[in-house]
Amino acid sequence: MYRSATFRFAALVFILQLASAAALIVMIGLSVRQQLNSDARRTVAVLRDDLRASYAGGGVAGLAREVRLRTGALVTPGTVLLLADRDGGRIAGNLDAWPPSVTPGAGSTEVTLYRSGLTAAEAMHVEGMRLRGGERLLVGTIVAGEARAIRMLEQVSGVALPLALMFASLAAWMAARMIVARLEEPLAALNAVAAGDLGARVPDDGSHDALATLGVAINGALERVETLMSELRMATDGLAHDLKSPLTRMRVVLERAATEVREPAAIESIDRALAEADRLFTMVQTALSITRAEAGIGRETFVAVDLAVELAGIAEMYAPVVEDAGRTLALDVPGTLPWVVHRELLAQALGNLIDNSLKYGAGPVTLGLDHTDGQVRVTVADRGPGIPAARHEDALRRFGRLDDARSGTGAGLGLSLAGAVARLHGGGLVLGDAAPGLVVTLNLGG
Missing domain, CATH: 3.30.565.10 (Histidine kinase-like ATPase, C-terminal domain)
Incomplete structure (x- = not known):
């Protein structure tokens, strides 16, 4: 089965269909994840720039007021802010302490922390920085919703892959059936010729594709075979007639000679010649019968x-x-x-x-x-x-x-x-x- 061209074609269709579905799912997942991360970084950057402006205009006190405003009045929902002194102690914000996993100036990162007053940890995209006076500022946004979206996408992918497997199998089966169906007519014509119907031909479906071209080539070969068989039939019939006549005349001459000779040695020689003539006649007849039978004549x-x-x-x-x-x-x-x-x-x-x-x-x-x-x-x-x-x-x-x-x-x-x-x-x-x-x-x- 593994050497079958039809099986290999169906397997190729199956693999390509499954690979394309898997690649599509992976690309969608990567694109969604990249877009969510990009949105989170953009939100953090905007919030960071606003707080820097507040710090530039009002110093630490002005920055603390802005942090309290944004976290207390929920000016920016889902905001994670922490203003800490140089030792990490909390000055303002909705985090109780500076997280050890966040290094000021190391860029943005994702962490899971508890906001003040909440009992559940949340996924956050945060960025830490150090101010001129040595204070620390942590700016971030909650990405729990985005995480849920990614998990949902992963769950959907787990359902989509079996469906892709099923549809890839169906596509492979249908492709194999189409190939087999297109080959049925050429095979039927060849089997009919093998069974003796030399006039069988592959019908023209008008598609002009590779299989239709194959059918045209097969028809040309079958027409040539039919012509050769007709010529062979005429040749064998003529050969049988041409050989029978001289053999028959030779036997008649030997029979006449047998009635005219009297010497025992001559009679014995003529009898052997008659036997050999009969044997030769039988050989010719049998050889011609074999040739005609193998050519499908009869x-x-x-x-x-x-x-x-x-x-x-x-x-x-x-x-x-x-x-x-x-x-x-x-x-x-x-x-x-x-x-x-x-x-x-x-x-x-x-x-x-x-x-x-x-x-x-x-x-x-x-x-x-x-x-x-x-x-x-x-x-x-x-x-x-x-x-x-x-x-x-x-x-x-x-x-x-x-x-x-x-x-x-x-x-x-x-x-x-x-x-x-x-x-x-x-x-x-x-x-x-x-x-x-x-x-x-x-x-x-x-």
Whole structure:
């Protein structure tokens, strides 16, 4: 899943959405905090400048009167003022003593102190200074409301982050679904072509975006494939016709020669030539069948049949051949199983598998049919030596004959044809161990 491009795209959208929401919350918090601090400093600066003017005009006495006025009559609500002597003793103001944490001349700072007559500590923004006579002046403003606003903002942020997480997840899911939805039509067209509908194309949605451009490119490739398949069909049909004719004429000439010669050696040579001609004709026919099946040619001739009946007919056809070889042919099929197949190619593939079993296997040959998990499987099994798992790939390769089979008359095309027929039906070919023996399974898809 982690290697999926869709997952990585959705994860990127999720991370970016969450990061942008978190950045927005943090920026709002910083801006609000900075603005509140700036307002508090400005208030303290204005109050400080007013008191300096009072001190300049009336000295310590005038400054004390101004401090008492502002704190006693509440001329400036929320004001924190303290005029102290050089030792920190209180002269006037609404603080009982000079706070140790405030250093005169060190600039403004935030502290939590008790105002005179109040029982609750309050957050304050204060600034201390030393006057010319050595006295100290503390000027400040209550920022408890601002602190509450910041705490409320933090609480809101705690609620906003889960919401941002939820919306980021939703955005990631919707973005992934949009990508998947846009890819459904190209995938449907490609799957249809893989299933044999060479005329399938990606519809034009008129968006002219990157995915629409991809659809145009896919359509161009599919048109090229359809053209090549048409040319291949004509070429294979022509090749089959061109090869069949000289092979047929050669066989006729050999048959005539066989009726005219009398010498045993000549008759034996002609018989071998006839056998090789038949073998060559079969090889050409099988190779062309494989090529056509792998190209998807023949799906237009699929018909609905009862596979149980079809396999019974094939077993009845090959039973005499199997009996002549001193073997038996068993049939293991359900009562009925309707399916859509290419009858001729399926019969040819099963005939090749039965012939392989007679040549290289031993014991009874079992022709089976199974329909489980929506898949149709046709099997041919025997009790011979089988094929080692390490050699399965060699056995399935076209013209791939195992060493102990090279002395036979086969061409190494039987399993290749069976595999091509299985793929034509949307499945595949699997070699297995019959314990002992070989079981060949044609999966006809689902």
